[in-house]
Amino acid sequence: MRFELDRERFVDTMREQAEIGATDGGGLHRLALSDADKAVRDWFCEQLEAAGLAVRIDAFGNVFGRREGRTDSEPVLVGSHLDSQPYGGIYDGAMGVVAALEFVRELNDRDVETERPIEIVNWTNEEGSRFQPAMQGSGVWAGAHDIEAEYAKTDDEGKTVREELERIGYLGEEPAEPREAYDSYLELHIEQGPYLEENDKDVGVVTGVVGFAWGAITYYGEADHSGPTPMHHRQDALVAAADVISEVRRIPSSLGDRTVGTVGYIDAKPNSINIIPGEVTLTFGFRDPKREVIDEAVARVLLEAETAAEHEGVDWEWESRMDVDPVAFADRTVDAVDAAAAELGYDAMRMMSGAGHDATHANSVCDTAMVFAVSEDGRSHNEAEYTSWDDCYTAANTLAAAARRLADDEF
Amino acid sequence: MRFELDRERFVDTMREQAEIGATDGGGLHRLALSDADKAVRDWFCEQLEAAGLAVRIDAFGNVFGRREGRTDSEPVLVGSHLDSQPYGGIYDGAMGVVAALEFVRELNDRDVETERPIEIVNWTNEEGSRFQPAMQGSGVWAGAHDIEAEYAKTDDEGKTVREELERIGYLGEEPAEPREAYDSYLELHIEQGPYLEENDKDVGVVTGVVGFAWGAITYYGEADHSGPTPMHHRQDALVAAADVISEVRRIPSSLGDRTVGTVGYIDAKPNSINIIPGEVTLTFGFRDPKREVIDEAVARVLLEAETAAEHEGVDWEWESRMDVDPVAFADRTVDAVDAAAAELGYDAMRMMSGAGHDATHANSVCDTAMVFAVSEDGRSHNEAEYTSWDDCYTAANTLAAAARRLADDEF
Numbered sequence: 001m002r003f004e005l006d007r008e009r010f011v012d013t014m015r016e017q018a019e020i021g022a023t024d025g026g027g028l029h030r031l032a033l034s035d036a037d038k039a040v041r042d043w044f045c046e047q048l049e050a051a052g053l054a055v056r057i058d059a060f061g062n063v064f065g066r067r068e069g070r071t072d073s074e075p076v077l078v079g080s081h082l083d084s085q086p087y088g089g090i091y092d093g094a095m096g097v098v099a100a101l102e103f104v105r106e107l108n109d110r111d112v113e114t115e116r117p118i119e120i121v122n123w124t125n126e127e128g129s130r131f132q133p134a135m136q137g138s139g140v141w142a143g144a145h146d147i148e149a150e151y152a153k154t155d156d157e158g159k160t161v162r163e164e165l166e167r168i169g170y171l172g173e174e175p176a177e178p179r180e181a182y183d184s185y186l187e188l189h190i191e192q193g194p195y196l197e198e199n200d201k202d203v204g205v206v207t208g209v210v211g212f213a214w215g216a217i218t219y220y221g222e223a224d225h226s227g228p229t230p231m232h233h234r235q236d237a238l239v240a241a242a243d244v245i246s247e248v249r250r251i252p253s254s255l256g257d258r259t260v261g262t263v264g265y266i267d268a269k270p271n272s273i274n275i276i277p278g279e280v281t282l283t284f285g286f287r288d289p290k291r292e293v294i295d296e297a298v299a300r301v302l303l304e305a306e307t308a309a310e311h312e313g314v315d316w317e318w319e320s321r322m323d324v325d326p327v328a329f330a331d332r333t334v335d336a337v338d339a340a341a342a343e344l345g346y347d348a349m350r351m352m353s354g355a356g357h358d359a360t361h362a363n364s365v366c367d368t369a370m371v372f373a374v375s376e377d378g379r380s381h382n383e384a385e386y387t388s389w390d391d392c393y394t395a396a397n398t399l400a401a402a403a404r405r406l407a408d409d410e411f
Numbered sequence: 412m413r414f415e416l417d418r419e420r421f422v423d424t425m426r427e428q429a430e431i432g433a434t435d436g437g438g439l440h441r442l443a444l445s446d447a448d449k450a451v452r453d454w455f456c457e458q459l460e461a462a463g464l465a466v467r468i469d470a471f472g473n474v475f476g477r478r479e480g481r482t483d484s485e486p487v488l489v490g491s492h493l494d495s496q497p498y499g500g501i502y503d504g505a506m507g508v509v510a511a512l513e514f515v516r517e518l519n520d521r522d523v524e525t526e527r528p529i530e531i532v533n534w535t536n537e538e539g540s541r542f543q544p545a546m547q548g549s550g551v552w553a554g555a556h557d558i559e560a561e562y563a564k565t566d567d568e569g570k571t572v573r574e575e576l577e578r579i580g581y582l583g584e585e586p587a588e589p590r591e592a593y594d595s596y597l598e599l600h601i602e603q604g605p606y607l608e609e610n611d612k613d614v615g616v617v618t619g620v621v622g623f624a625w626g627a628i629t630y631y632g633e634a635d636h637s638g639p640t641p642m643h644h645r646q647d648a649l650v651a652a653a654d655v656i657s658e659v660r661r662i663p664s665s666l667g668d669r670t671v672g673t674v675g676y677i678d679a680k681p682n683s684i685n686i687i688p689g690e691v692t693l694t695f696g697f698r699d700p701k702r703e704v705i706d707e708a709v710a711r712v713l714l715e716a717e718t719a720a721e722h723e724g725v726d727w728e729w730e731s732r733m734d735v736d737p738v739a740f741a742d743r744t745v746d747a748v749d750a751a752a753a754e755l756g757y758d759a760m761r762m763m764s765g766a767g768h769d770a771t772h773a774n775s776v777c778d779t780a781m782v783f784a785v786s787e788d789g790r791s792h793n794e795a796e797y798t799s800w801d802d803c804y805t806a807a808n809t810l811a812a813a814a815r816r817l818a819d820d821e822f
Contacts, residue, residue: 086681129683193639212638214684225792226673227623227698228604228765231663233789238674239660245653252642262637263649264684266677270497272540273625273675273694273732275792283684287638321684354639378644381686382634 003401004344006109010102010396011389017043017082017098018090027383028084028094032125032136033061033161038168040082044097044122051104053120057172060140060147061124061165064174067104069117069407074183076114076407077366078103078399079121081137081358085129089190089385091392095373096188097122099396103403114407116183123358124170130155133322138358140176142365147176178365184333184406185362188371188399190387193354194378202346202391203398204372205337209353209360210258211326212287213298216265217244217305221314223270223278235313238268238277243308244301248284251300259288260354261297289326289352326352327360333369333402336411340401346394371399414812415755417520421513421807422800428454428493428509429501438794439495439505443536443547444472444572449579451493455508455533462515464531468583471551471558472535472576475585478515480528480818485594487525487818488777489514489810490532492548492769496540500601500796502803506784507599508533510807514814525818527594534769535581541566544733549769551587553776558587589776595744595817596773599782599810601798604765605789613757613802614809615783616748620764620771621669622737623698624705627676628655628716632725634681634689646724649679649688654719655712659695662711670699671765672708700737700763737763738771744780744813747822751812757805782810 020043021036023029030036041063048055053065066075080096100120107114123141128134131153139145151162165171196204221235245263252259265283286297302318309316334350341348353359353370362368373395376386387395405411431454432447434440441447452474459466464476477486491507511531518525534552539545542564550556562573576582607615632646656674663670676694697708713729720727745761752759764770764781773779784806787797798806816822 085683085686128685129681132684134685191639192636194641194644210638216684222790223793224790225603225766226675226696227621227671227767228602228786228791229671229789230605230669231660231671233605236660236673238656238677242653242656242660245649246657249642249647249650249653258641260638260640260642262647262685262687264637264679264686264688265682266649266679266688267682268675268677271676271678273627273696274539274545274673275675276673277675277677278793285637285684355636356638375639378640379633379635380639381636381681381683382689 003404004397005102005106005400007393010393013098013102014095014392017094021084023087023383025087025383027087027089029087030084031086031130032083032127033164033168037083041170044082047101051108053104056174057170058174058176059172060137060176061170061172062137062141062176063122065120067118069114071115073116074181075117075119076403077119077121077182077185078403079123080187080189081123081126083125083127085127085381087383088381089383091190091385091387092380093126095190095392099188099399102396103400106400115409116407118407126358131161135356135358135361138361142361143177144361182366184366185359185368186399186403187357187359188373188395189357190380191372191375192378192380193375195351196349196372196374197376199349201349202394203341203348205334205341205348205350206353206370206372207334207350208326208328209356210287210289211291211294211324212285212356213294213323214283214285214321215298215318216281216283216321217316217318218279218281219309219314219316221278221312222276224276226274226276229276234276236276237280237314240308240312240314241266241280241282244282244305247304248301251297255293255297256288259286259293259297261286283321287354291325324356324360327363329363329369330367332411333367336405337369337371337398337402340405341398344397344401346398371395414815415808416513416517416811418804421804424509424513425506425803428505432495434498434794436498436794438498438500440498441495442497442541443494443538444575444579448494452581455493458512462519464515467585468581469585469587470583471548471587472581472583473548473552473587474533476531478529480525482526484527485592486528486530487814488530488532488593488596489814490534491598491600492534492537494536494538496538496792498794499792500794502601502796502798503791504537506601506803510599510810513807514811517811525815526820527818529818537769542572546767546769546772549772553772554588555772593777595777596770596779597810597814598768598770599784599806600768601791602783602786603789603791604786606762607760607783607785608787610760612760613805614752614759616745616752616759616761617764617781617783618745618761619737619739620767621698621700622702622705622735623696624709624734625694625696625732626709626729627692627694627732628727628729629690629692630720630725630727632689632723633687635687637685637687640687645687647687648691648725651719651723651725652677652691652693655693655716658715659712662708666704666708667699670697670704670708672697694732698765702736735767738774740774740780741778743822744778747816748780748782748809748813751816752809755808755812757809782806
């Protein structure tokens with residue numbers, strides 16, 4: 001059976017979700033547990049019910065829709081997330097949920113009954129921009145995080161996750177954990193990198209996720225007046241921070257061709273044109289497919305941080321913010337995706353994901369794999385993020401065909 | 412006549428003013444035109460009246476107290492400012508006003524009539540932290556700024572200077588301009604630098620103020636996801652900014668022993684641990700006694716900014732934020748301060764001021780000079796700012812003796 005989605009409806013549904021929290025720049029501003037997130041969740045629940053699915057909301061706001069199978073064997077779970085980065089794009093996350101929804105609609109239209117039940121899911125707060133950490137909902141569900149600790153996390157205004165879940169009406173009653181064993185989890189996502197485009201491929205078969213380490217360094221100098229303080233009297237926290245930023249840019253080049261390093265965040269105090277920065281916090285992050293490469297990158301940045309502190313005569317400290325081992329997906333689920341792409345005649349490429357996804361947590365619960373859609377120029381996390389409808393459709397079909405195979409025990 | 416102030420009363424008055432807007436950390440939080448500023452102004456006006464001075468408030472809130480002389484020739488003006496930095500120290504500004512007040516009290520106690528009238532002044536908003544620019548009141552008074560433009564300046568909450576002057580009752584009726592020609596202006600201030608302490612001097616005789624140039628550089632890169640974007644695909648605005656920060660730290664060392672350069676402000680967008688910074692604005696500031704050194708420093712930082720942009724493949728622009736020529740005070744007034752210190756047996760040092768002061772503006776109206784008090788460790792603009800009472804008293808006596816000489820035409 002050649003299993004393809006209804007292209008026009010798939011594109012319409014993508015456009016429909018993109019109106020909720022739309023920005024003037026053509027992107028999305030749909031932060032986790034915001035009013036826009038509530039609106040898109042309400043819309044999603046309506047679609048689930050209209051498609052005849054049984055809707056469950058768990059205690060961390062993860063939304064599930066279930067389509068029964070011929071048997072009540074372990075279900076196939078398919079989904080992603082509807083929250084977005086601040087002024088992010090319309091594909092990141094949402095396309096995986098839309099593809100899952102269109103998969104179920106297609107089964108309904110074709111009147112296909114699958115062997116296993118199918119569940120589709122929208123995970124709470126994948127992005128981690130309003131509340132940290134990222135992939136919070138899937139992490140709680142998979143048992144990687146304690147729910148009470150995650151409830152207590154606050155945004156910049158001091159609002160807690162729990163308060164906000166309650167406010168938008170998504171503090172559900174179902175325990176936030178797998179309520180039964182699952183057969184498998186599949187997730188479609190945009191690549192967010194340039195490899196598919198550079199290799200002229202139609203779709204990506206994701207074999208695992210690179211690991212990463214995030215940390216924050218804080219320098220403590222002296223916040224003196226910028227005029228009368230001679231250079232040799234200064235303890236400038238920002239000068240030390242600049243050395244670290246430059247070093248983070250350099251470190252990957254001597255470690256591996258897939259190693260990346262980023263300083264994404266910096267906060268200087270008092271941050272006044274006329275005062276020497278007395279305190280600066282900056283973050284660093286490194287990713288690589290190999291654990292030992294990540295450890296080496298972190299060791300090097302901390303060595304530079306210490307050297308910079310000595311040069312500038314400032315105090316410093318650091319803390320780890322997150323540390324995730326590389327993940328390898330199960331052969332069975334990866335092969336299912338590969339076979340689906342082949343059956344549809346797509347030119348697919350096996351690859352590691354450079355970013356963490358909800359699939360990383362799901363992988364600890366059941367066999368998992370991902371489908372990557374081509375990202376134009378590798379852009380994401382901003383309004384310029386773009387994937388052509390052809391590439392979106394290719395990836396969605398690959399997901400649907402793979403999920404159908406798994407649901408019918410063809411892998 | 413050996414002219415010295417009443418030490419105990421001087422210290423008491425310093426302590427009295429320091430109670431108004433006092434912080435738990437032993438400093439002052441007395442932002443321009445705040446309730447605390449109103450309270451200290453009310454206190455100051457009471458002191459002026461109690462000392463028999465005629466009080467005038469001008470249309471920009473500058474407060475003057477006049478003590479008549481034997482003649483109505485051009486007055487000697489003495490003063491500084493009572494507003495503070497956010498969580499600043501108790502000496503910056505306030506000591507110059509207290510010393511002026513104690514000078515007049517001392518004349519009263521000794522029943523001394525001076526040849527020239529003496530006026531003492533508290534300038535509005537010297538600090539420039541709540542409303543920009545700094546030295547706003549003296550700048551309007553000296554004709555450097557248009558009063559309507561300065562009235563319209565807003566704080567972070569959108570309140571205007573004019574609204575706030577009116578609210579606290581200091582929108583006076585007197586035109587904000589010199590109402591007659593002045594003989595001279597003297598101002599006592601803490602050094603805010605380490606030179607007096609390093610050279611083991613009692614007091615500073617300020618011969619002028621270094622010039623400065625402030626600018627802001629903005630880099631425009633690509634705000635991509637920090638994971639899947641390979642290093643060679645990145646256009647990281649923060650990496651370019653780091654090169655500029657390092658260069659600003661280096662430039663002064665090759666230009667002059669009094670050159671300073673500072674990056675005090677940085678703002679990265681979107682400022683998220685997981686996103687490559689797409690836009691970064693940072694400021695730079697250089698100061699030096701010589702105009703040509705300042706120009707060379709700016710030329711070098713812009714060259715580095717261009718090089719950094721090319722290395723990282725980002726766009727950039729810059730704008731000048733402020734540019735002030737070095738100021739040289741008149742020999743007559745500087746000599747008066749020098750002679751006063753000598754007459755009192757103090758070991759004085761001639762020096763340029765590294766920071767702008769109200770004296771910079773007053774200098775365009777009449778002959779001007781400044782007295783610097785020792786700053787422990789050069790600290791200022793924070794609660795740890797400290798000058799011993801001995802050093803405060805030495806500087807206040809120097810100011811008073813110099814002002815008395817000028818008021819009696821001894822210079």
